[in-house]
Amino acid sequence: MGGAGRGVGEGRGRGGGGRRWRAVMAAGDGDVKLGTLGSGSESSSDGGSESPGGAGAAAEGGGWAAAALALLTGGGEMLLNVALVALVLLGAYRLWVRGRRGLGTGAGAGEESPAASLPRMKKRDFSLEQLRQYDGSRNPRILLAVNGKVFDVTKGSKFYGPAGPYGIFAGRDASRGLATFCLDKDALRDEYDDLSDLNAVQMESVREWEMQFKEKYDYVGRLLKPGEEPSEYTDEEDTKDHNKQD
Numbered sequence: 001m002g003g004a005g006r007g008v009g010e011g012r013g014r015g016g017g018g019r020r021w022r023a024v025m026a027a028g029d030g031d032v033k034l035g036t037l038g039s040g041s042e043s044s045s046d047g048g049s050e051s052p053g054g055a056g057a058a059a060e061g062g063g064w065a066a067a068a069l070a071l072l073t074g075g076g077e078m079l080l081n082v083a084l085v086a087l088v089l090l091g092a093y094r095l096w097v098r099g100r101r102g103l104g105t106g107a108g109a110g111e112e113s114p115a116a117s118l119p120r121m122k123k124r125d126f127s128l129e130q131l132r133q134y135d136g137s138r139n140p141r142i143l144l145a146v147n148g149k150v151f152d153v154t155k156g157s158k159f160y161g162p163a164g165p166y167g168i169f170a171g172r173d174a175s176r177g178l179a180t181f182c183l184d185k186d187a188l189r190d191e192y193d194d195l196s197d198l199n200a201v202q203m204e205s206v207r208e209w210e211m212q213f214k215e216k217y218d219y220v221g222r223l224l225k226p227g228e229e230p231s232e233y234t235d236e237e238d239t240k241d242h243n244k245q246d
Contacts, residue, residue: 123220128190131172135170136171137162142156143220144170145172151214151217153213176193194225
């Protein structure tokens with residue numbers, strides 16, 4: 001009786017495992033059959049033979065399991081291959097982008113930034129009318145003035161160009177706008193602006209901006225007051241000033 005009891009228990013355990021396995025495999029294949037799930041190789045309480053149709057159900061369940069296992073194995077290999085190909089393509093794309101950046105190309109092949117294509121500007125002085133010609137639209141070179149000093153900001157065209165966030169200062173005296181943190185046309189003057197109405201804090205801000213522009217951009221000359229004559233700079237002075245900035 002003990003052996004028979006163990007046989008029954010073991011048989012039911014094996015049968016239950018077979019049902020669960022077939023249920024999983026059938027569900028994975030998308031076609032769950034109630035007959036297969038209900039018919040397993042299960043021993044009767046008296047150790048009799050399998051229930052009718054049990055052998056066919058077991059064979060059918062085994063076929064589904066083998067098919068599902070083959071499908072899963074093949075699908076895994078396919079996914080792995082796709083992932084490897086995607087990684088290779090991503091690496092190649094990154095190398096291509098890095099190479100284009102290293103060559104300094106822009107949106108189109110062979111294009112150069114305005115600063116790279118323009119020669120360095122020789123030192124000279126500007127009136128307000130002359131300064132306005134360098135706003136990035138009529139002339140690819142972009143100049144602006146801060147505290148009476150004129151700077152070539154062409155290499156910062158993404159900021160000071162016509163479409164840049166500070167494009168309003170291109171070709172103009174930006175002193176008042178920078179001092180008051182104003183990006184409206186109200187900060188611009190059509191005549192020479194001596195900044196005499198600014199307070200001490202605002203004037204200190206103007207001087208700080210001037211120093212920042214000196215450190216980052218080329219200083220090309222002075223902004224002339226009305227009636228003031230431009231200075232004449234020798235090539236030696238021009239070279240000396242450029243070497244200081246470099």
